[in-house]
Amino acid sequence: MRIDYRKLKAQYEKLGADQFCKVLDEAVAGGDVDVNGFSVKECALEMMGRQYVERLDPRGGSFIMEAGDAVDSTAFSNITGQLIINKVMEAYQQPAFWASGLVQTISTRLSGEKIPGIGKIKDETPTVNEGMPYENFGFGEDYIETPATTKRGFIVSVTKEAIFFDRTGLILSRAAEVGQVLGLNKEKRILDVLLGVTNNYKWKGTSYSSYVSTPWDNTITNVLTDWTDIDAAEQLFAAMIDPNTSEPILINQPNMTLVVMPDNRHQARRILNATQLLYGIPSSASAQTLTYAPNSISPYRLEDNTALAKARLVASEVAAADAAKYWYLGDFRKAFAYMENWPITVTQAPSNSEAEFTQDIVSRFKCSERGVAAVLDPRYVVRSTGAG
Numbered sequence: 199m200r201i202d203y204r205k206l207k208a209q210y211e212k213l214g215a216d217q218f219c220k221v222l223d224e225a226v227a228g229g230d231v232d233v234n235g236f237s238v239k240e241c242a243l244e245m246m247g248r249q250y251v252e253r254l255d256p257r258g259g260s261f262i263m264e265a266g267d268a269v270d271s272t273a274f275s276n277i278t279g280q281l282i283i284n285k286v287m288e289a290y291q292q293p294a295f296w297a298s299g300l301v302q303t304i305s306t307r308l309s310g311e312k313i314p315g316i317g318k319i320k321d322e323t324p325t326v327n328e329g330m331p332y333e334n335f336g337f338g339e340d341y342i343e344t345p346a347t348t349k350r351g352f353i354v355s356v357t358k359e360a361i362f363f364d365r366t367g368l369i370l371s372r373a374a375e376v377g378q379v380l381g382l383n384k385e386k387r388i389l390d391v392l393l394g395v396t397n398n399y400k401w402k403g404t405s406y407s408s409y410v411s412t413p414w415d416n417t418i419t420n421v422l423t424d425w426t427d428i429d430a431a432e433q434l435f436a437a438m439i440d441p442n443t444s445e446p447i448l449i450n451q452p453n454m455t456l457v458v459m460p461d462n463r464h465q466a467r468r469i470l471n472a473t474q475l476l477y478g479i480p481s482s483a484s485a486q487t488l489t490y491a492p493n494s495i496s497p498y499r500l501e502d503n504t505a506l507a508k509a510r511l512v513a514s515e516v517a518a519a520d521a522a523k524y525w526y527l528g529d530f531r532k533a534f535a536y537m538e539n540w541p542i543t544v545t546q547a548p549s550n551s552e553a554e555f556t557q558d559i560v561s562r563f564k565c566s567e568r569g570v571a572a573v574l575d576p577r578y579v580v581r582s583t584g585a586g
Contacts, residue, residue: 351566523584
């Protein structure tokens with residue numbers, strides 16, 4: 199649809215900067231405003247006047263002097279900035295970055311911290327006889343230490359040439375690239391921790407790898423062939439105990455996810471979606487009783503859009519043929535987290551900056567985020583290397 203920039207200006211003046219940007223954001227999200235049909239030049243002409251736009255002509259020449267409203271560079275920057283923010287966020291939060299949504303996000307004001315926990319108390323509740331005092335309820339010391347957070351970001355610049363020659367597509371493309379790169383970088387860092395490529399679990403002052411056989415056992419070598427391999431992972435969960443109480447760890451089945459490499463995508467779907475299991479398949483010509491039963495595997499969520507996950511394993515020097523066999527089962531939100539100082543944030547540089555004079559940059563938008571992927575409790579995920 200064609201945007202009426204006069205109405206856009208009138209609405210901006212009526213609502214004010216903050217409310218207008220909110221309305222514009224909702225309109226873009228709802229499809230009422232076509233971002234790709236937006237024109238930075240038309241917007242500049244309406245918001246700042248023809249004289250201002252003519253001054254952006256890199257060829258120079260005469261300036262057109264005209265009477266009219268005062269130049270409103272703030273309105274122009276706010277409007278274009280909101281569209282840039284939408285493009286950045288759209289690329290940063292794309293569904294392909296599944297690992298970022300699989301782990302929990304914990305907001306923190308610290309760059310690396312000791313997260314105290316309350317060690318679960320053993321079920322040794324004493325009997326209270328009549329008239330006797332209750333015993334005090336104690337707390338066991340339990341804590342993990344998360345690694346230091348890191349800041350990452352880029353600057354999106356809007357040059358005078360981009361406005362004069364109406365390079366809207368280029369501006370939005372660069373904004374999308376910034377969101378893509380920042381989102382991809384975060385996804386890789388989360389994947390490295392989730393897969394066991396990066397091991398930053400530090401529990402009670404001691405560092406551990408995420409997938410080990412002791413002091414807990416959450417690793418197997420089963421090739422993902424049928425329901426028995428899923429059962430092998432489930433048996434590890436059944437044997438997993440809380441280190442403070444020696445009680446079994448409680449696994450919430452609806453929160454469990456099966457992560458497989460692309461090579462095992464269809465095999466995993468066949469296992470999870472099978473309607474029947476056949477027992478007692480005859481291995482000889484002699485008669486044998488066959489038993490049919492419903493599929494007993496829990497309806498786990500399946501994540502198989504994992505080409506990037508496989509690439510991270512290969513980048514860590516796991517042979518491609520071996521990486522193809524890796525699979526994981528668990529409650530990833532309990533096992534891992536992204537410790538976030540701040541989410542992706544877009545900040546606009548003030549008008550009339552030095553860059554405008556020395557580099558012909560009319561507007562600049564700084565995009566940044568700060569955080570780190572961390573292990574909370576690896577006992578909630580089992581990994582199989584598929585080594586047989």
